[in-house]
Amino acid sequence: MQGLRDAFVRPLRGRAPRPLYDRADAGRQLAAKLRPYAGRQDLLVLGLPRGGVPVAYEIAKALHAPLDIFVVRKLGVPGHEELALGAIASGGIRVLNEEIVHALALSDDEIEAVVAREQKEIERRERTYRGDRPPFNVQGKTVILVDDGVATGATLRAAITALRTQQPAKLIAAVGVAPVETCDVLETEVDELVCLLKPDPFWAVGLWFADFSPTTDEEVQRLLAQADELLRTEKGEQTMTTTPPMAERPIEQRSVQITAGDVTLAGDLSIPQGAEGLVLFAHGSGSSRFSPRNRFVAQVLQAGGLATLLFDLLTAGEEEIDLHTRHLRFDIPLLAGRLVATTDWVVQQPTLAQLKIGYFGASTGAAAALIAATQRPEVVGAVVS
Template sequence: MTRTTSRGPVFADRREAGRDLAEVLLHRQWSQPLVLGLARGGVPVAAEIAHRLGAALDVVVARKIGAPGRPELGVGAVTADGPATYDDVLLAKLGLTRQQLFDICEREQAEARRRESVYHADRSPEPREERDVILVDDGLATGATATAALRALREQQPATLTLAVPVSSSQAAAAVHDEADEVICLSQPHDFRAVGQWYGDFSQTTDEEVLAALGKTGTR
């Protein structure tokens, strides 16, 4: 299910977005729910949802693979484990091959592994098998990192896999539609340009904030 509105909301911050998402998720039945924040910006959103659902909270890391010389242009994404995912249409438009991106992919996967080790330094990851897993991000611009995360999570055999985001471009929502059992999006604004435009406070989430969120929820 994707709820579409002609005019997107402006969230005060990620925590408010999480509370708004939680109101929708509370109306569903969950079996051993696990809420996973897509690091780093998705974690404050996910923490609010986990609190409202009384669910366990954990974190998953996916890194954007940027085009050579244009790191802001994501042509794919990769998680700490598993293969990278690519936008082959965009690669073709740019005249790039996956092999040309090998070094960038390796570097981003190494960073994903580093962050995973930081976040799980004193705790093992929550098991995902046979649980209702809810992957949360603060918004989708292209859907590349969410796609990589969803595919990696699917390999871990959850009972169900849901993607929940406050806001998304219509293109990104379409791109992730088949990767999850359900996609919950509060708004797909027609004038979407960037995720940050829909937040009053979209300051960068730090590793310290991620660790604080994981500890505060008492998931271990």
């Protein structure tokens, strides 16, 4: 891919804009152009996952603004998914390329099948990235909508259309690179457009970045958590970086696989040096071990010298089913059984067996924790919700 990128970019560099180094570089350059908005109380930065989030993070950090995600998915033509027939955004808003739809004679059923598939992915991403935290309210806010780059603009336009329904006071689009003709269209749909590069010929977004490595779900989660922590620190709130000397103790962190009956549950285990207790997190309905709230609480507990285990009460396959049926998240006996099995797993681990165990539960997880505690009274010393 690097060789292909160089083959296209090198012949153009004599008359083309300088390529960006990576997404973070694009974010810092965009932040410099958006500096007049720094420190505004009504400012909100929204990144389009996944690639737009590293760019948005740098903007939010520089402008001292909260960061959130806004999920949009391209609608690919059946059998030729690389060709976009439109896009769909959170809230069911869609933008269709009518020329493509008519040219290929796509039926309503074909379009709806694609929409249904991408809607599932939108719900998965929102759950993965945001956990059980609700999205920020954009009404009356100055919103900066960020992506790493755009080609046709269908995805970004879907996001713009969806956000307009929520009545922001001002909507700004910020992108690293886009063709001139796409910028001309976008400028008619937002209050302000900031684009670093408008190369001609355009070719593709990735050609204008020296490093255009894929952004992972884990990176999106990490950047959202870091942005939240930075904002809390600036406001003088206590976070992991401002906690006492206990927070400086070494912490062993590892991913674990927990056998619970005939399923395997994924978990994240953190053990501070000298820990005397372990807190098992039972997340709420529709959430997961990536819940920003639970991860923040876990950091505080780790700073106080307690080990933590955040794990999924449902498997990935069960979460996929639950997106449609919503019945597993309310199956308290099932969730309690998973928590009991996890407790038994902990007791069997040589490095954990001597630790005192407590539960931290939220929503349906709290109900599961109460039931599980009654089934292992000799092991569980506390339940907190």
